[in-house]
Each structure stands twice: as C-alpha cells, then as structure tokens.
Amino acid sequence: MSWRDEWRRARAIAWKDLTAERRSKAVFNSVLALAVTILVLFGFALGPDTQALRDAAPGVVWLAALFAGVLAFNRSYQTEIEGGALDQLVLYPGSRRAIFAGKLMGNFALVGTTLAIVVALGVVLFQVDVPAQWPALVSILVFGCVGLVTLGTLYAAMASRSRVREVLLPLLLFPMLVPVLIAAIQATKSLLGGDLMHDAGAWARLLAAFDVIFVAASFLAFEIVIEV
Amino acid sequence: MSGIVDVPAIDATDVARRYGSSWVLRGVTLRVAPGEVVGLLGANGTGKSTFLRIVATLVRPHAGVLRVVGHDVRTAPARARDAVGYLAHMPGLYDDLTVRENLLFAAAMLDRRPQDADAALVRVGLGRAAEQRVRALSSGMQRRVAIARLVLRRPRVVLLDEPYSNLDASGIDLVNALIGEWTEAGVAALIVLHELAPAAGVLDRTVTIVDGRLAPNATDHQRHGGAMLRVTG
Numbered sequence: 001m002s003w004r005d006e007w008r009r010a011r012a013i014a015w016k017d018l019t020a021e022r023r024s025k026a027v028f029n030s031v032l033a034l035a036v037t038i039l040v041l042f043g044f045a046l047g048p049d050t051q052a053l054r055d056a057a058p059g060v061v062w063l064a065a066l067f068a069g070v071l072a073f074n075r076s077y078q079t080e081i082e083g084g085a086l087d088q089l090v091l092y093p094g095s096r097r098a099i100f101a102g103k104l105m106g107n108f109a110l111v112g113t114t115l116a117i118v119v120a121l122g123v124v125l126f127q128v129d130v131p132a133q134w135p136a137l138v139s140i141l142v143f144g145c146v147g148l149v150t151l152g153t154l155y156a157a158m159a160s161r162s163r164v165r166e167v168l169l170p171l172l173l174f175p176m177l178v179p180v181l182i183a184a185i186q187a188t189k190s191l192l193g194g195d196l197m198h199d200a201g202a203w204a205r206l207l208a209a210f211d212v213i214f215v216a217a218s219f220l221a222f223e224i225v226i227e228v
Numbered sequence: 229m230s231g232i233v234d235v236p237a238i239d240a241t242d243v244a245r246r247y248g249s250s251w252v253l254r255g256v257t258l259r260v261a262p263g264e265v266v267g268l269l270g271a272n273g274t275g276k277s278t279f280l281r282i283v284a285t286l287v288r289p290h291a292g293v294l295r296v297v298g299h300d301v302r303t304a305p306a307r308a309r310d311a312v313g314y315l316a317h318m319p320g321l322y323d324d325l326t327v328r329e330n331l332l333f334a335a336a337m338l339d340r341r342p343q344d345a346d347a348a349l350v351r352v353g354l355g356r357a358a359e360q361r362v363r364a365l366s367s368g369m370q371r372r373v374a375i376a377r378l379v380l381r382r383p384r385v386v387l388l389d390e391p392y393s394n395l396d397a398s399g400i401d402l403v404n405a406l407i408g409e410w411t412e413a414g415v416a417a418l419i420v421l422h423e424l425a426p427a428a429g430v431l432d433r434t435v436t437i438v439d440g441r442l443a444p445n446a447t448d449h450q451r452h453g454g455a456m457l458r459v460t461g
Contacts, residue, residue: 009337012336092337093306093338
C-alpha cells in the first residue's frame with residue numbers, strides 16, 4: 001500500500017467529515033458558542049482593568065480552544081459510532097494511520113477555524129494590541145493547534161468505544177495537554193507583550209518539539225488504539 | 229485447479245469468545261469452501277453475530293484458530309480483512325451525506341472509480357435516489373445503500389448479518405441475485421438468519437449455534453424446513 005493510497009484515503013475521510021459538518025453544522029455551532037461564552041464570561045469576571053485583561057488573554061483564548069476542542073473531538077467519533085460506521089471504516093483496506101490522518105485533518109480544520117475566530121474576538125474583547133510579529137503569533141497558534149488536535153484525536157479514538165466517553169476524554173486528555181498548553185500560552189503571552197524577554201522563540205521551539213513527538217507517537221499508537 | 233481454490237474461505241477451529249466472564253462462543257468449528265453459501269442459525273444471543281464479527285476481524289477470538297482465505301485473523305488481520313465484505317445489522321452510513329457521496333467515499337477508500345460507485349447504485353436500484361441524503365431514506369433503502377457498498381468492495385468472502393431485514397420483496401430478490409453472482413465467481417457467503425424462507429434457493433447448507441457451539445447435526449436442513457435448500461452440505 002503506497003503513501004499515495006494512504007493520502008487519498010486520509011483526504012477522503014477529512015472530506016467526508018467536513019462535508020457532513022458543513023451540512024449539519026452540529027459541531028461548529030456548539031463549539032463556537034462554548035468558546036465565545038468562555039471568552040465573554042472571563043471578560044466579565046476580570047472586570048474593566050485593561051492590563052489584567054491583556055495579561056489573561058492568552059490563557060483564556062487557549063482555555064476556550066481546549067474546551068471547544070474536546071466537544072469537537074468527541075463528536076468526530078460519535079458520528080462513526082452511532083450508525084455502525086466505525087466498523088465499516090476500520091474494515092477498509094490499508095493502514096489505520098490513514099484514518100488517523102483523515103480525522104486529524106478534519107478536526108484541525110474545525111478547531112483551527114474556531115481558534116481563529118476566538119483569537120479575533122479575544123483581541124477585541126480583551127483590548128489586545130496585535131503585535132508587529134503577527135506572523136510569529138500565527139505560527140504559535142498553528143503549532144498549538146496541531147498539538148491540541150493531535151492528542152485530542154488520538155484520545156477521542158481511545159475513549160470512543162466507552163459508554164462514558166464524554167467523561168473519559170477530558171480525564172485522559174487534559175493531563176497530556178499540559179506541556180502543549182503551557183508552551184502555547186507562554187509563547188502567546190511573550191509575543192503579545194512585545195517579546196521583551198526574547199523568550200517567545202524558545203517557547204515556540206519547545207512547542208514544535210512537542211508537536212513532532214506527539215504527532216509521531218500518535219500515528220504509531222493509533223493502530224493499537226483503534227484495534228479491537 | 230490452483231491452490232487458492234483449495235484454501236477454505238473460512239476455516240474456524242474451536243473458536244471461543246467471552247464478554248466479561250460470560251462465554252458467548254464456546255468452541256465453534258466450521259469450514260466454508262469458496263463459492264459455498266452457509267446459513268448460520270440460532271436463537272437470540274447465541275453468538276451468531278459475534279462469530280460473524282470475529283470472521284470480519286472486528287472482534288478477536290479468545291481461543292481457537294480462525295483463518296479467512298488462509299489468513300489467521302489474529303496474526304494477519306489486515307490480510308483477512310481485505311478478503312471480507314461485511315453487511316452489518318446497522319447500515320454504517322453517514323446521514324448527512326447523500327447516497328452517492330456515501331458510495332463515492334467508499335470508492336475512494338477501496339480504490340475504485342467514481343463510475344464503479346454509480347454502477348453499484350444502479351445495481352441495487354437506487355440510481356434515482358443518488359442525490360438524496362441518507363437521513364431521508366427509509367431503513368430498507370439504507371439497507372440497499374449498504375449492499376451497494378458491499379458490491380463495490382468485491383470481496384472473496386461475504387458476511388451478511390440478517391441481510392433481508394427491512395427489505396421488500398424486490399430487495400430480497402436483489403440480495404439473492406447478488407449471492408448467486410458472488411457464488412458463481414467463487415465468493416463464499418456466511419449468512420446470519422432468523423428466518424430461512426427469504427434465503428430459500430441460495431443456501432447450500434445451514435449450521436446452528438446452540439450453547440455457543442455448532443449443534444451436532446449442524447447441517448440438518450430438515451429441522452429448518454429443509455426441502456427449500458438447493459444443496460445439502
């Protein structure tokens with residue numbers, strides 16, 4: 001089975017997930033509503049202190065992305081389980097890694113879009129100045145999103161066959177995401193503050209290293225995770 | 229004939245499976261030859277569907293050996309999987325996609341052409357419903373979409389779990405015609421059945437699971453209304 005075949009299958013799975021989501025909008029609407037609610041509530045809780053809002057913005061944005069992501073990850077396998085489609089999916093020939101890659105791409109598109117909206121909204125609500133190094137900020141958001149979505153997609157697959165998957169997923173996922181979130185929040189914070197300590201690059205490299213490790217490990221582990 | 233023909237399509241020896249501490253299958257031994265059609269009977273909860281899922285590599289056996297066209301489901305599940313087509317009790321479709329999109333997705337996963345997906349839809353009589361969303365279809369029509377996906381798969385062993393449920397008379401005829409085409413091409417079929425009547429004329433033999441094992445007189449078709457069977461095993 002060549003990598004072209006696997007790539008074709010991964011694209012087919014991502015296309016299938018995104019087409020179904022585009023029609024139903026079941027996940028995107030709820031994910032976005034949750035993320036916006038978190039932003040607004042934190043905004044009210046922190047009060048009118050502009051500096052406090054700016055300091056809290058990176059943490060709140062990533063927290064909103066985390067909770068919104070968990071909803072999306074759970075849902076991405078729920079649609080497979082409900083009608084017995086997961087059985088058919090794993091019966092297709094080829095490596096199961098194509099399934100993971102397809103789910104990963106679909107979830108990345110969904111959570112990445114949500115994150116982009118949350119960041120735009122966060123800039124307005126928390127009165128954050130867009131930094132001159134905004135391309136670096138975009139890179140951090142992409143790196144952070146990759147880490148979040150990779151682990152989320154893997155652990156959602158692990159929890160998918162459990163009847164208590166909604167409870168199980170956060171229990172499994174949150175501890176594993178701590179290093180990614182710390183690095184993403186610190187890098188975002190440094191960039192939004194003008195990178196005075198010149199530490200954004202170090203946090204970004206750490207984040208990229210986590211991504212490489214988690215992506216490689218997840219592709220290897222998925223074969224076992226999805227196996228009966 | 230070549231060696232491939234001599235290899236049983238399904239070769240199960242003392243296959244056992246438990247859920248928790250309860251053994252559902254206690255040692256099923258069954259051999260199905262290429263081109264043979266076997267009906268799998270038994271009361272509710274006797275493990276018929278579990279056995280089918282083991283053959284499909286969806287469930288691992290806890291004991292025994294099971295080979296699909298010579299490939300052990302435990303040690304070479306990917307090769308065994310490539311040979312089987314599985315029609316489950318649930319259709320396994322995506323409700324928010326159209327009928328054609330479901331088939332195009334299956335075609336992409338199976339390395340088939342889009343034209344093959346369209347031909348499969350026509351074959352099961354759903355050419356006119358191609359642009360309807362699956363959510364809007366009756367359960368019988370959803371069953372036909374699942375059957376079209378099976379046609380697209382071109383398996384060497386077909387595993388059918390109550391294939392006639394929710395189907396009207398023309399649907400039953402369709403399933404039987406497909407089984408006929410498959411067996412002529414040397415494809416083996418193992419069919420879980422609750423009623424023998426719809427499968428009359430296509431079964432070569434029946435086997436019955438009782439208490440997690442095949443009944444001693446497993447090929448006795450007379451118990452199940454015998455004369456309807458084409459050939460007795």
